Amino acid sequence: MKALFNALLALSCLLPIKPAQAQASLNDKAQLVAALSAKGPCCVIDGRAADQRKRELLDNALPWHARLEIKPTATVVVVADRDQEALGIARTLASKYPGKPILAVKGGVATWKSASFAMLAASATGGAGGLVNFVIPANTCEQGKPLQELRPDKK
Numbered sequence: 001m002k003a004l005f006n007a008l009l010a011l012s013c014l015l016p017i018k019p020a021q022a023q024a025s026l027n028d029k030a031q032l033v034a035a036l037s038a039k040g041p042c043c044v045i046d047g048r049a050a051d052q053r054k055r056e057l058l059d060n061a062l063p064w065h066a067r068l069e070i071k072p073t074a075t076v077v078v079v080a081d082r083d084q085e086a087l088g089i090a091r092t093l094a095s096k097y098p099g100k101p102i103l104a105v106k107g108g109v110a111t112w113k114s115a116s117f118a119m120l121a122a123s124a125t126g127g128a129g130g131l132v133n134f135v136i137p138a139n140t141c142e143q144g145k146p147l148q149e150l151r152p153d154k155k
Contacts, residue, residue: 024090032115047080072100
């Protein structure tokens with residue numbers, strides 16, 4: 001029994017090890033918001049046709065081409081004209097960048113803008129993944145004698 005175990009162990013060491021595969025998946029608005037609420041994407045890849053890109057710009061998006069080189073530090077988001085195109089680009093990127101999560105947007109630009117707006121609204125209200133949580137004190141516009149006065153130090 002021990003000899004069989006040792007033989008299997010030695011055989012498993014000889015088998016080629018595949019690197020970790022990136023995860024490419026097609027995501028709707030709710031899935032995008034959930035996946036990106038803690039940390040936004042490192043980049044957005046715009047896989048739409050050139051005329052669509054000119055007609056409706058995506059801020060800070062990189063136009064897709066086969067030789068595109070990125071350095072993904074977080075989740076990569078892919079937007080295209082059709083879901084299958086977005087998923088195809090995501091799979092291509094997944095093979096180039098093993099171990100990095102890559103999200104294809106289901107529903108194209110409309111879904112991406114809706115998800116971006118939802119994440120922005122959540123951060124502005126201090127929701128999950130909130131970036132902004134600021135309250136203006138109630139007495140900032142009151143007239144009369146100030147409660148405190150700032151004076152320079154006298155040395």
